[in-house]
Amino acid sequence: MKNQFVADTLYMIADLLDLKGDLFFKTRAYRMAAQTIEALDNDIETIVQQGRLESIPGIGEALAKKITELVQTGKLEYLERLKKEVPTGLIDLLSIPGLGPKKVAALYKNLGITSIQELRKAANNGELRTLEGFGEITERNILRGIQLLEKTSGRVLLNVAYEDGNRYLSYLQKCKKISKINIAGSLRRMKETIGDLDILALSNDPEAVMEHFVHYSEVAEILAKGPTKSSVLLHDNLQVDLRVVEEKSYGAALQYFTGSKEHNVTLRGFAIKKGYKLNEYGLFDKNTEAYIAGKTEEEVYKKIGMQYIEPELRENRGEFEAAKNKTLPTLVTYDGINGDFHVHSIWSDGSDSIETIASVAQQRGYSFIGITDHSQSLKIANGLTEERVQQKLHEIEKIGKNFPDLRIFCGTECDIKTDGTLDYSKKILEQFDFVYIGIHTAFKMDKESMTQRIVRAMDNEQVNFMAHPTGRLIGKRDPYEVDIEQIIDAAKETDTRLEINSFPDRLDLDDVHIKQAKDHNVRFVLGTDSHSINHLDFMRFGVATARRGWLEKKDILNTSSVQEIEKIIGT
Ligand SMILES: [Zn+2]
Ligand SMILES: [Zn+2]
Missing domain, CATH: 3.20.20.140 (Metal-dependent hydrolases)
Structure with a gap:
């Protein structure tokens, strides 16, 4: 049944028409038709095949033609054309709970707002309450709506994080003060969705590295800037953390920040059994606190008595047993x-x-x-x-x-x-x-x-x-x-x-x-x-x-x- 798909498309058209400021009766026709189709018991495809669309109340010749095109081709030229007439960021704004097309159009016309970032900034600066039809309460609701949206969609798909991460990495590699750099966290493990990005760097001038880090053109907001750790928010809302560590800790830190948590907890347990203590600074003797290893991940795993474990396998799903028995798979490349x-x-x-x-x-x-x-x-x-x-x-x-x-x-x-x-x-x-x-x-x-x-x-x-x-x-x-x-x-x-x-x-x-x-x-x-x-x-x-x-x-x-x-x- 394509009914929901057809209804969603018609709602989208109505929203876009409202954004463009089209006539009220026109957008209402699309919404009414969308509601009717959503509630239909019969398959819209069958209705199209039988040529019975116009017998549905509220669907005239023009709308019937569009629905037929949509059902038969999966696409609608009219919608594609409409989308081109509206700045793309405005379509994103529509996904903020409580923000309808009329308000989005007003924000765009009066304040030139075309993205969630710009909207958040304007709301924080108290600019929205100056608009007609907006007030302090609306402003607060909009901020809450943005928060809600980010909470429910706080994770991005792997490809988005992968592209963001690698672009950032090539920018960072231009900094001459960095001698080694790696992506860590769930992106290094290539999980299907990513919460935020962790990057780890080696440098003897961490402050210069931090300066370079926060001046990346994709940064929308600097969340924190310290001597060895900084966090930024990119324009697409992805948070990126950069840490600079010392050479003797680099491998231990990379291991620590790659995770997963379940993997690390278990690995620390194995270290303790061997008489060691493992943390982000290195592997140490449990009693004397003497440094044992930490420069590379390989030496950390080896000292604990197991094969090196590839990042994608670090989920505590049997990799430790295999690593100890030397039966880890040779992963496809x-x-x-x-x-x-x-x-x-x-x-x-x-x-x-x-x-x-x-x-x-x-x-x-x-x-x-x-x-x-x-x-x-x-x-x-x-x-x-x-x-x-x-x-x-x-x-x-x-x-x-x-x-x-x-x-x-x-x-x-x-x-x-x-x-x-x-x-x-x-x-x-x-x-x-x-x-x-x-x-x-x-x-x-x-x-x-x-x-x-x-x-x-x-x-x-x-x-x-x-x-x-x-x-x-x-x-x-x-x-x-x-x-x-x-x-x-x-x-x-x-x-x-x-x-x-x-x-x-x-x-x-x-x-x-x-x-x-x-x-x-x-x-x-x-x-x-x-x-x-x-x-x-x-x-x-x-x-x-x-x-x-x-x-x-x-x-x-x-x-x-x-x-x-x-x-x-x-x-
Ligand atoms: Zn398929
Ligand atoms: Zn296919």
Whole structure:
């Protein structure tokens, strides 16, 4: 059912029109229609197909046309145009609880406010209360609204923190007084969401380093500035802490500030058992307080009697036992990836041609790329009819000739219907190089039915991979109800590889389930689920998640040669 999606889009249009100061009756029409659609019992897609939209009260010809476009293409030109007419920051302001489009428009027109940062500053300076329709109470409520927003969305997705962190790092590296620098904290462990950024530096002139740190152009606010520790807030609200430490403590501090807390608590316990004391300054003799180690992380782990533990494994999920027995996995690396199995092209809902995707894949040094457009019933994503599948196979064959060093696989992301059957006939499925299956509709089934639906689909002989196995969208949509153990068992039995979807909003399977599946001898594929060539870089986050799930090269098909892959998928 696309009803909520259509309703949300109409609400968004109404808000944008209000921001633009459009006529009241026009915006009211959108809100009324949104409410009506939200409350409909019938599937809006069916209504569109039957051409019955205009029989719904409040939906006239113009609105019916827009809804049809939205349902059939998943996009609306009118909305895209509107968005361009309104400064982007204003759309963010609308997400502050209690702040409607009328007030946002007034803030923009009178004070030129276009971001949450600017709004906070103006409210703190008492500037808002001077506006007509605002007062001290409104001002206070707005500040409270900003706080609430930050509390609920205080963490950012891994890719945002990764980009912020690395940009900051290259700026800091320009400071000649820094002799060594590392990102620490949960970003170093590549967790799926990040609260704030921790950076650690080595320098014999810490004050010069702090000066350089707070003068970064992306800094919105300096929260604290001290001789060896400072904190700033970036324009996108991410907090960054920098600490400068001494050489003999650098490794111990890096270990300490990388975490996780659970890992560190356990590690300190092991240190004590050995007669040591471990803190951010180093490893010391428990009785004499004599310094034992601390310059590097490696020497700290070694002195405590274990193998070096990679940051992604530091979650107290069995890494200590493995480190003591010297059985830690040799984790898969980003450099070991030879291609991407999950990319959408303009044939369905992607924005680039197969030719463009192939040339970018080649530039990345990939030896293969998998083009996986949606299947026929997914009309909202422009899924391919059986006839268009034939045309696409033909086109890939043609384009392939121009890329002798790149194998372009023609795959599909085939929808699993509610009864567990697939969205293409066997005859069609056989023609693809490989078949991904995925859930894109009816997310709200009960656990048993959903599990049976997927298990039945996996049982299909043509199926190779299962896309985004739990369907979650981090911070936006919970996983559907499913018995993951049964899915893992079925994956093993049917030899279906589970995907680690590398799109930062998904990272699905997650690290915990990956390890669980690996322990059951299930194997994996990585796919970025790219809908644009810019998304191909997300591979990095899939690899990071695989590492957090203890995966090695042999567990992941993307590390194999084209010949080995062809053998395994049976083309
Ligand atoms: Zn999908
Ligand atoms: Zn996809």
